[in-house]
Amino acid sequence: MFTNAHPATPVRGPAGAYFRPWVLLRTVLFMLACIAAVGTGVTMEHAKLRSIAKAESNRDLSNLARAFSEEVGATISTVDVSLIALRGHWQRDQASFASTVEQLNRQLRRKVFFQVKATDRQGVVRFASGRTETPAVDLSDRAHVRTHLQGDGQDRLFISAPVIGRTSGVWSVQLTRPLYDAAGKVDGVIVASVATAYFARFYNTIDLGPGSSISLVGSGVVLARSSGRNPNVQVGARLTGYPYDPNTERAGLFRRVSRIDGIDRYYAWHKLEDYGLIVTVGLATADAHARYGSRQRFAAIMGIGILLALSMLGWTAFAARYNRRRSVKALEEAEVRWKLALSASGAGVWDLNLKTGRLLLSSQAQALLGIDAGIVPWTVGALHGKVHPDDLPAVSAAMRAHLDGRSADFMAEYRVLRADGSTHWISERAALVNGGELGAPKRVVGTVTNIDQRKLAEQEMRYMASHDALTGLANRTLFRDRLEQALLHAKRDDNMLAVIYFDLDKFKPVNDNYGHGMGDQLLVQVARRVRCSLRKSDTLARLGGDEFGVLLATCASQADAMKVAENILSLLNMPFETDSIALRISGSVGVAVYPECGPDAAGLVHCADQAMYAAKQNGRNQVALAAASTELPG
Ligand SMILES: Nc1nc2c(ncn2[C@@H]2O[C@H](COP(=O)(O)OP(=O)(O)OP(=O)(O)O)[C@@H](O)[C@H]2O)c(=O)[nH]1
Known part of the structure; x- marks a missing residue:
């Protein structure tokens, strides 16, 4: 009813609302909720990518572990077959043994190189390849010799823990088999000494990333290991527990922070059951995840973008809501002030809906117009049925002129008939409130004021003037x-x-x-x-x-x-x-x-x-x- 009123308290400009505490607090809370939601989404996406990376890595590692174990198995098998052949030769003809060993090494040089020793039944070296004179070194205390000399005489391949060469400084493992005399009794030990690097050679043919590792473990001891640019590190280290127990299954997967170098890796292992060896291939989780790094970064950037967009939207929405609330409050305050002002001025207000013919009257208007209801089904004509008959034609003409658009305002002064026949003077002002399609007037809003006193004064002045x-x-x-x-x-x-x-x-x-x-x-x-x-x-x-x-x-x-x-x-x-x-x-x-x-x-x-x-x-x-x-x- 008072939409044209100007509030006494000026509402701040729309831009000022962005920095109101009410807006900032809600924006921050909204941002926190967005961070939680977007963060959860990004985390889930990252977890999904990580699990894909893990699955792919595990698949690759399993394949590599199997391939590496086959490679190692083939190398050991080559050495073992060579040992068996050399043993027969040693037992037949020791004089040409050195040239036979040399010839064999030449044949196998593309696959593996090993040095050969042969001991007598006391464990004293009787032959060592690559030397002109064989020093009579006693190896009876070494496990790979002792196991045959003191064992049950069975013809088994023994693979030793790695040892570092006293003169060469090179890590090697000893593959040994017993030598037999003509009676089939253990007569010594034939030893093939293979540099551990041969076992890790396969590693150099693949590129798994700087954090990767390949290990060959036997009896819980690292026989060979390659890791990034630092091959054979930690050869000889002792490893216990899963999956190095003898009872673990043939192949499997696990993730662990390496006890050797502290790198977090996905591992696959594969057992060479014939030789009691385990091959493990590890890929640094960081390298595995790096495969999806760009997608993870994209997801993170998208998340940040969405977060910023949502925050801006939220901020704008809260500022707009704040402005709306302020406007509504200002309007309410203005309405209260107007109502107070109207009440203090003694004016009554009426509001006529031209479409429905419903007339709303304030209590003051009811009293002044002699109508005893706040809402009455009425028409403009019926409203003026209360008007003194002498004044009615002028009032009706003025109202008609206003409704027809011939006058900007409706203003009239007329007498209202009371029930007891007396009259009092009313000043009425009204205006059409345009609205609806094509701006057709929908309502007429008016005020009525008692002007008895003014009319009396005017009458007195007119009388005095004449x-x-x-x-x-x-x-x-x-x-x-x-x-x-x-x-x-x-x-x-x-x-x-x-x-x-x-x-x-x-x-x-x-x-x-x-x-x-x-x-x-x-x-x-x-x-x-x-x-x-x-x-x-x-x-x-x-x-x-x-x-x-x-x-x-x-x-x-x-x-x-x-x-x-x-x-x-x-x-x-x-x-x-x-x-x-x-x-x-x-x-x-x-x-x-x-x-x-x-x-x-x-x-x-x-x-x-x-x-x-x-x-x-x-x-x-x-x-x-x-x-x-x-x-x-x-
Ligand atoms: N008491 C009184 N005297 C008034 C009033 N208005 C004018 N007068 C006086 O009335 C007198 C009128 O005088 P004149 O009519 O000019 O003279 P007059 O004495 O009546 O003489 P003539 O008319 O020639 O017979 C003046 O003295 C005015 O001051 C008034 O309202 N009350």
Whole structure:
């Protein structure tokens, strides 16, 4: 109803809302929720990519472990077959043994290289390849020799823990088999010493990344190991537990932070059950995940982008909501202020829906319009059924003009009929509220105010402007108006009218001798006495000082006018009783008759004045008739 109202408290500009604590707090909370949601999404995506990376890595590692174990198995098998062949040769012909070993190594140089030793049954070296003279070194304390010399005599391949060469400084493992004499008794040990690097050679043919590793473990001891650019590190290290227990399954997968170099890896292992060896191939988890690093980075960047976009959207939405709330609050406050102002001003408000014909009235409006319900099914016409019949045409015309768009505002002042028949004055203002399609008016909103007091004041002012304050008679202005009106009627009806002017004789001495108050009393009594002698249709006016005018609106003849004038004179001659004394006065009376004395008010007044002056000049206390004008009546 008060949508055009300007709130007293200015609402901050829309941009200012972005930095209000209310907005910032909600934006931060919203961002935290977004971070949680987007973070969960990104984490899930990362986890998915990690699990894909893990699955792919495990598949690759399993294949590599199997391939490496087959490679190792093939190398060991080659060495073992060579050992068996060399053993037969040693037992047959020791003299040409050295050249046979050399020849064999030449044949196998692309696959493996090994040194060969042969010991006697005491474990003392009797042959060592690559030497011109064999030092009689006692190896009986070495496990790979001892196991055959002190064992059950079974022909088994033994693979030793790695040892570092005393002179070469190279890690090697010893593959041994027993030597037999003609009786089939253990007669010594034949040893093939293979550099562990051969076992890790396969590693160099593949590129698994800098954090990868390949190990060959036997009896819980690292026989060979390659890791990145640092091959054979930690050869000889002892490893226990899963999967190095003898009872673990043939192949498998696990993830572990390496006990050797501290790198977190995915591992696959594969057992060479014939030789009691395990091959493990490890890939650094960081390298495995790096395969999907770009997708993970993309997911993270997308997540951050979505987070920023959501945050901006949230921030904007909260700022807009804040502005909306402020606006609604300001409107509510403005409405309260307007209601208070209206209530204080005594104005009532009504709201008419032109579509539904429902009229809403404030309690003040109900009281002022004499309607005892807040919502009434009414029409504009019915509303004005409360209007005084004399005012209704003007009010209806004004309302119609406004509804038809011929006036910008509806304004009317009219009397409302009360149930007891009395009336009170209302000032009403209304305006169409445009809305709906094509801007068709849907509502009329108006205010009503009681203006009884103002109307009374206006009435008093109008009365004062047209009447003499002392006597209550019409003043010169009103006298002149009525004369104009009477002349119009007289001309239309071809009637006569008369103007009588009279002035009290020697009034000044009354004032001078008895005071102004006494003079006033005399003027009031003159007015009363003459008024009573006249007809209601006649007008008696005080023209100024002690001068009066009489308008005989209808006058049959000049003689009748003279008769009224004579009567006035005789009334003036009668004594006037005041508070203290009786006064005797007289008057000079001039008579002018229409149409004889002229066609217009000015002429008639002038004639009457002249006649009165003539009576005064003639010795006062008499009536004089104005001479007929030579002009023809208009
Ligand atoms: N008490 C009273 N005196 C008034 C009022 N208005 C004018 N007068 C006085 O009325 C007197 C009018 O004097 P005039 O008509 O000029 O003189 P006069 O004494 O009547 O003499 P003539 O008219 O020549 O007979 C003046 O003294 C004015 O001051 C009034 O309202 N009350």
